[in-house]
Amino acid sequence: MVTDTLLKPRDYKTDVFVDWCPGCGDFGILTSLHQALWELKKKPWEVVIFSGIGCSGKTPHYVNTYGIHTLHGRLLPFATGAKLANPHLTVIAVGGDGDGLGIGAGHFVNAGRRNLNLTYIIHDNGVYGLTKGQASPTLKKGVKTKSLPKPNIQMNVNPLLMAYSSGFTFIARGYSYDVPHLKELLKQAIQHKGFALVNVLQPCPTYNDINTREWFGERVFRLEETDYDPVVTPDTGEDELKKRRGQFIEKALEWETRIAIGVLWKDLTVETYEERIASRIPTYLDAPPGIRPVCDPDGKPTADIRSILDSFRVT
Amino acid sequence: MVTDTLLKPRDYKTDVFVDWCPGCGDFGILTSLHQALWELKKKPWEVVIFSGIGCSGKTPHYVNTYGIHTLHGRLLPFATGAKLANPHLTVIAVGGDGDGLGIGAGHFVNAGRRNLNLTYIIHDNGVYGLTKGQASPTLKKGVKTKSLPKPNIQMNVNPLLMAYSSGFTFIARGYSYDVPHLKELLKQAIQHKGFALVNVLQPCPTYNDINTREWFGERVFRLEETDYDPVVTPDTGEDELKKRRGQFIEKALEWETRIAIGVLWKDLTVETYEERIASRIPTYLDAPPGIRPVCDPDGKPTADIRSILDSFRVT
Amino acid sequence: MKRSDFAWVVGGPQGSGVDSAANLFAKAAAFGRLHVFGKREYYSNIMGEHSYFQVRVSENPVYSHGDMMHLLASFEAETAIRHSWDVLPDGGILYDPKVVDTNIERVPALEPEVRTHLFKRLNAMSLPLTVEGVLKAAEADGVCLFPFPYDDLVEELKREYPDTDAKVLKRMVNTMSVAASLRLVAFPFEFLEKSIQDVFKGKTKAMKMNIQAAQMAYDFVSEQGWDFSCHLTPGTTDEKRIYVNGNQAVSLGKILGGCTFQSYYPITPASDESVFLEEHENFPLTGVQEEALKWVRNPGNPGKSASPNGRMGSLLVLQTEDEIAAIAAATGAALAGARAATATSGPGFCLMAEGLGWAGNSEVPVVVTLYQRGGPSTGLPTRHEQGDLLFAIFAGHGEFPRIVLSSGDLEEAFYDSALVFNLAEKYQMPVIHLLDKALANSNQTLPYYDLSRVRIERGALLNEAPSANGYQRFQFTESGISPRIRLGTPGCIFYNTGDEHTPEGHISEDPENRDRMMEKRMKKLDLVLKEIPSKDKFHILGDPDGDIVILSWGTPKGAIREALEVLREEGHRVKFVQSRLLWPLPAQELKEVLEPARLRIAIEQNYSGQFAGLVSQHTGLRFDHLIVKYNGRPMSFNEVLDALRHILSGKSSKKVVLRRGH
């Protein structure tokens, strides 16, 4: 029995041994998540964390909420099913860059098309951590991390650009060693009504000796401290929209010398998938699939199919 | 035995019954392909066409070259394997929008990261044709084609933007009823050294009664007839690059009133995957995996593993 | 064969309305209180390739299609060319006189191999290589030819509907062919009219035009005074009946069975089910009780949800990007409390193997409705096969429990589609409902479903957090079943992982815990075998004391039943064990019913006799004969009968391959 009294940030921790390597960027993400949940006053049972497979995939076991550690690359479809079955849940998906942008790229793209109200945190470390450091889809071509026998032969994808092309309505970049900032991003993402991506730059000291804490430290800067405005509303004019889009793309691409962290895109003009469903299924929000009583206490079905069946009557 | 003498455009046809619906846009794509191959003087055996599953997936059976009709959504990985095994083949992948951007989206993205020298033609009809007209990933939200019981509830992806975020170095849009233009696009795509996408607007008169020939007819215009310049070379400056990128994105997104067809993006700065391999494997182009003699006529292996094996010797 | 058993075939290019014609014909017969069985054959194609429909009609129940054809209705060349050969000597062919000169060469959709074959036949008979040649060949066999001038009648109709699109008018040939056919067999027009009214309900104009077209065609035939020996007489039953196909039967069972979530990715022959469900996503509810689930109602809107009584309910259909996502989404929905399913066919099921294992490992009740079709690979996407059994049983790496249940016909399919959710929830494991193309695309008249037979059991699903401290999702219990709560249940949390786990659901690599968890999961299969009632394990049909036993599963049931009726008349005592629970295999019970027989025959629609092998493994019993079929066409009762007769004559080889059908 989990109680809802006296929750402190550390009440969001579990007593499962956190088996990440010392200095791993995953710790910062976990802490930010604990803090964000606490600041949002989420009760443990209001939240479900879905994860994929990888070092990052272990996250749900370390958070005192419902936690579903799914399959490699499949966290979004699992999360989608749960969220659709009960749209009142706060659903957070947490996975690796290999998980989400390699094997899971098809789900990434297609989840973007739905704009379900959920939050997706990517641990972007440039490597497949748990399988010992092969290049992940975000590693730049030609980079040779210590885990690679040869320089990376494939080019990288840009997760933010991909998110934009796929329809995400909230696109942010965080840095796992800037916990206060990341915590704020997570809070905003969770509060955003729609599909929110928080791509977190996450140093992997064990395998990625290129994009290290030092490397990022010299480059990241907070977008909030500039005059960048990521918000698109129904009132944003066509020209203004083009401008926003242009600056978004440039900021998303910027990498070698400066890397922006913060909210890069926030589109308030798109209705959520839940809203779309509700407009087709009037009872959806009141009696969603996970909840709708399917039988009476005796097991008698509540669905009355007689009118449908009658349409097949011949005698 | 296929001969290489006296090839005419119609020699690129087969006598297999073409079972597309009357008026289907697929015919225009097929004709353009026949013509492009002829004009490029490709011998039938120099070309391999890979396809996925769908109406579009039947294409290889209608072209007098090697033809490999693969699985739904998997044409790119099949094509990738063949091209890598013999980089001297001209490899063309042909598939549906559902095939390539729905179930196959993960391969689309990750093939973009490689920039193999191959051509990918998408039949973009907004529907899953062969399964009777469900919404495909390119259909706009809210659109109700005659095949749908309710308006499309998901948003669309923009194939060109996705291609850009994934690293494609040649991105074009064609229109299946503008055969002369499409033929030229295909020729350019095949000749481009790198991964080339030709997304073809393909009316499906049977299921998509929204994006019809008439609808497109009023909107498409040839980019070549404007002053649009898609080419990026090593000499393109940073500002110029930003400009190109900006105009590419706007042209890629433009849809409701005007739709640009032509080459939207052509990046000549990226080496091909084959070149990258060749720099690691000096014998790659001369003796690629499909060809390298693996044994002598008696079956004696040619690979000499003694030096590797010796590194494991203990006595 | 009783005379009242009548088989009608209509063919034509895909997209030309063959299905509508068949539907009109079948419903007319059904409204005429006859039993109907309809089978659809078509290419993997949208327009242009040949498709056809056999409708069998009888005063007695019909369970399958047959090889015979009494009347062939055609309105273009290809159908006549392909099917005329199979019309019975006394039967007839309705054809368009316009096409008689059509050269076989010029029918593009005919496969080269079919063409060559026809040439040989016609040349041997010195007949021209045209439709006429083919018809002549039939005539020589005693078949009656009925030239029907469609164009003239369409012209006539056009005069009455001058503003109507030519394409729409052209479509009337379907209705005409039906009307002409019904007139030929002297079936009263009123039933056709009723059928048209039913089919075009709400489309007044189309209804009117179709009735008129039908009347014209009917009258035309009357005027010809053609002599046709087959007559069809309306029946007299007062049984309440429906006429449905497999996708519909399953959909109806799912809705009634409390399915609230279905994910799918389009695939033949499964997706028609999902489309049907989406069309019927809202439906009324009855008898909803005030419940313990208030916590999940829209928190922003508590008043509105006070009582869902008398309200509408829904089943949410989600079209996913692929089948990997389909099973994952269904599993996610099940975790949140939905009765969740996904429907697919072989290629899609391939992509579900990993997800299935996750659900098995995390003990999630998820239903996979698997419509088998011709494999391997893309195979024969619109044809029939039962080739996926062993794959369904062993899909996914490692070992985890699952249930595989197969339905034999449209009656079972309905009730089973509700039942599978009970099994999934009671035993907390994935259930594969194994169906096939023949079932999906067959139509049948059936007694109105008995809705009161369906009861919902949700097993150990708790509506509220257990009051005891320390809820453990995978608590070790005697039965192996641990109480389950929904994601979001207040006062509780739980964990799931694809890894081996502790009772709390956290990753564990401890060998002792591993053994216990593995045993907990796998032993649930024993419980399944213990608790599932015998009727859900297998049906015994035919002669329960027969000394010959047939073992089969799935849709061959219909053909076997009909064949057995004949064999019984011929004095053979044959018992038919139709297996339903295919996994876990009720080996002991099967052994008991199979062992006493002096002759054991297994029948299934695949190459290797997958189920027979499995039963041999687990019972130690061998089969004397194996009747299989793998050409993509369902077994007709005639070929099953012939094969059985041959076996009974003692002259048959051990393995019999059925090869009929087009």
Add this chain to the structure above:
Amino acid sequence: MKRSDFAWVVGGPQGSGVDSAANLFAKAAAFGRLHVFGKREYYSNIMGEHSYFQVRVSENPVYSHGDMMHLLASFEAETAIRHSWDVLPDGGILYDPKVVDTNIERVPALEPEVRTHLFKRLNAMSLPLTVEGVLKAAEADGVCLFPFPYDDLVEELKREYPDTDAKVLKRMVNTMSVAASLRLVAFPFEFLEKSIQDVFKGKTKAMKMNIQAAQMAYDFVSEQGWDFSCHLTPGTTDEKRIYVNGNQAVSLGKILGGCTFQSYYPITPASDESVFLEEHENFPLTGVQEEALKWVRNPGNPGKSASPNGRMGSLLVLQTEDEIAAIAAATGAALAGARAATATSGPGFCLMAEGLGWAGNSEVPVVVTLYQRGGPSTGLPTRHEQGDLLFAIFAGHGEFPRIVLSSGDLEEAFYDSALVFNLAEKYQMPVIHLLDKALANSNQTLPYYDLSRVRIERGALLNEAPSANGYQRFQFTESGISPRIRLGTPGCIFYNTGDEHTPEGHISEDPENRDRMMEKRMKKLDLVLKEIPSKDKFHILGDPDGDIVILSWGTPKGAIREALEVLREEGHRVKFVQSRLLWPLPAQELKEVLEPARLRIAIEQNYSGQFAGLVSQHTGLRFDHLIVKYNGRPMSFNEVLDALRHILSGKSSKKVVLRRGH
């Protein structure tokens, strides 16, 4: 057990160098001309969780690990806490005196269930809940304790290497633990020195430091004058030997066997193979003949490719985005003429089911190296199991031919890794090479591979277009094998499709063609059974005339062999049938060797005895006993021996579950 059979265990947190320590120790023993078998156990984790390595050493060949431990080498608390319990009474424990006071509570990676268990034990003995308590418990059993002050020695070393990073110095504890251990068993230092030289080849500085550290530790132990009864004496063989692990053995076989293309997606325990291959992507060629394949050489560069003789060759490794792409790419490469493979484990194999069917249907020779690991689902990703057999055999919808071959040890694995390509190309079907985690992560000393044993057969692969007109890729032939050409072969084209197809490879739904194609494909399996030599079907080990027979497959081979050696000494005549060709199943031959026995015992590392069931199905024979294990730890020869002894005593239950291992 012979005294010279010595088992050493080293443990520590993942990432701290346990593997290197084990490698140093094993190689030292191997250089000392002893036989070595090493087994690695680790968590699905990168750093921090406990891992350990058992190295067994003997003058006689060792084929498996054992339950005994003569010397435990530890350098932190957790290893001592976990393993001390299992040291033999005469054995010893090397430990860091610094950690004796460490409280068990404060060892974070210990699972709560393990901790509770330890508390119980220590409390029962009234010992403190610390490392000291645990050591005391061991001492009470007669185990010798060897406190080894690592920090002091590291300090000393630091003085000599003042500029060296503290982390690097800390790592020296590994080498020290090895040196100390070897001194304890009085093994000559020279072999350790050789081992260090070998392992640190090319890294002069590290080599020097390690030798020095080793020397210091060795000397330190000498000075203590500790008394330890276990001694290890160098061997005397002049056999030429290698020391490899499973991933390496397979890689070497692949390269030699002419594999030119490998696709993969990272997964434990398969991807080390691909990484190894990528590291060795270029290698010399010998004996390349001028060939008929000029047409494919770089057309832009014809001169350069005139003769590849004496040149380098390559094996291209492609890291794909997932396993769906991996099998698709390998299949594409095979179509273009490559000997192509992909390597994966259960979860990845799930995603290959559809691609496998395509390759089966299109008759493409593609090799899947499948390393089984603990399932279901993510399961026990770094642990061992043989749970994927039936899935490997039945993966993919519909029915298509495939070969499943399993190797029993590192010797077989090498030759088989070349052989599978021959099978794939000769029979034009996918071949699954079924391996497992135990094989991948075991090391063994073996006779230097006999390279001349490997012969390459490419079957009906034509290097040029056939001169006859109308090449048909799927031409019907007597054997079912049709001549195959590469994509790009001039003067020719062909088609492939996942659909059923004509001999040309175009889509066909014709039922007759379908039957023929299906039979063509499936009958190739008969050819496989006919042609594959008996030694590739199964090995007969032990007493060929034994009246007790054991059937097994894969890696239990090692443990069974050793157990049988003991049983033979005890007077039992046991025949051991080690199956290799698992599909198609050589049922007839198996029946012949299994049937005569009076007692049949099946042994495999899964829950349900998958192979035993399959063999029962196809031979009709039952097994009297089934020995299984599914806790994720490979079978030790001791537990196999104990189980067999129990069976032979007549007191055993039918099913025996082995449960040992950490």
